[in-house]
Amino acid sequence: MKYSAFISYSSHDKLFVDALVHRIEMEKIPCWYAPRDIPPGMSWPSAISQAVPNVSIMILVLSESSNYSQEVSKELTLASNNRRLVIPVRISDIQPNDEFKYHLSNRHWLDVYDLEMEAAINKILETLLQHRQFYMNTEGGAENTAPGAAAPGAAATAPRANAHGTTAPSSAKTPRPMHKTVTASPPAPAPIMSLAASNKPEAGRAKRPSPLWLALDSVFLITFNILFFLFQGTENTPSVWISYGFIHFAYFMVLLTPYIAAGGRGSSALSFPLYAVSTVYFLAQLALGIVLIHLNPANHIHTLAPQLVLLAIFAVFLFSTLLANKSSSGNMAESAGHSFIKQLKTDLEIAMKDVADTQKRKLMETVYDDIKASPGKSHASLEPLEKDIAYLAQKLSAMSAAGLEEFREVARDMQNLLEERNKKLRLL
Helix, strand or coil, X not given: CCCCEEEECCHHHHHHHHHHHHHHHHCCCCEECCCCCCCCCCCHHHHHHHHHHHCCXXXXXXXXXXXXXXXHHHHHHHHHHCCCEXXXXXXXXXXXXXXXHHHHCCCECEECCCCCHHHHHHHHHHHHHHCHHHCCCCCCCCCCCCCCCCCCCCCCCCCCCCCCCCECXXXXXXXXXXXXXXXXXXXXXXXXXXXXXXXXXXXCCCCCCCHHHHHHHHHHHHHHHHHHHHHHCCCCCHHHHHHHHHHHHHHHHHHHHHHHHHHCCCCHHHHXXXXXXXXXXXXXXXXXXXXXXXXXXXXXXXXXXXXXXXHHHHHHHHHHHHHHHHHHHHHHHHHHHHHHHHHHHHHHHHHHCCCCCHHHHHHHHHHHHHHHCCCCCCCHHHHHHHHHHHHHHHHHHCCCCCCHHHHHHHHHHHHHHHHHHHHHHHHC
């Protein structure tokens, strides 16, 4: 099979890259990306070294993780040496490290980090289609070079398309030490989701409301206020205004519930009781408020007292639900963590039985000891990292016939990811 585009990325961004490749290949543009297109039995370095010269375009997915990936850096060097056209795409608002700046100093960037994932992928596809002449009617793209490309080792001419018209930044932040990231991606296409959600470190954050939802949320406020001022006018007693305020407060609590639920970082099942408490409070307050507006007690204390009691009851139920959710979420995270660690141990125990090489076996035993020492709990924000660790564990288990250096590299990557996971858990 002939490929047109090579996708260079970090395994931390595999959800986004899976969706990107799926969308590009729907346009009949075949993509090469690891590990899907690495032939069985071939080492990763050999497969990548053969793939890059035989494509016309490289899409470099630059994120916080790939910015410090030695593997991505090597792939970019291969592309420059073979005079391939490189489209640098930033899915995170970061500055490139010095090595990337050298290769990409004269490139126009495609910045999509402030877009939803679907919009970002469409923007990348649009840019790729603008360079159709580089990969159409070619034999794998080997004879195509970027226009105006310099001698091998020099950067190819950049694509013109840019979402913001920015060029590669001239200054870089001081790089922080990170583990080497293995370029990896599962074969199944990922669902389209928020790009910000795929890159953010915290899970459970509420999404920015869309204009449609804002319009829907305002329907009650507009309707209630029209009816209120139509029947009550603007000249009212303090008792009426007190009830008016409490009704609005109760409705705003309903609108705030998604953000309160997101702050708990629990599942949707745990969020449901919060929605129920807020909705019941709003309906009860609406009914009580309408009755008190109609009765219009002369003494505003008689209006204030029952609504304060109802508010107090709501507060008790709300905080009780939040505490119960926190406890349940913690138990679920601990259960998920135990299951994750147990599965890793089982996979390595089975794999070690098939490893005859003494050095490889020692490496696996070292990784196994690190897994045993890892905390038996988890967190929603660690799910992408734990998927990477599980992927490397499966890869390590299937590498009994691989070379020692390659085996050692994967084992080291897995240890680094475990260490990062454990550090993040200690900070939570």
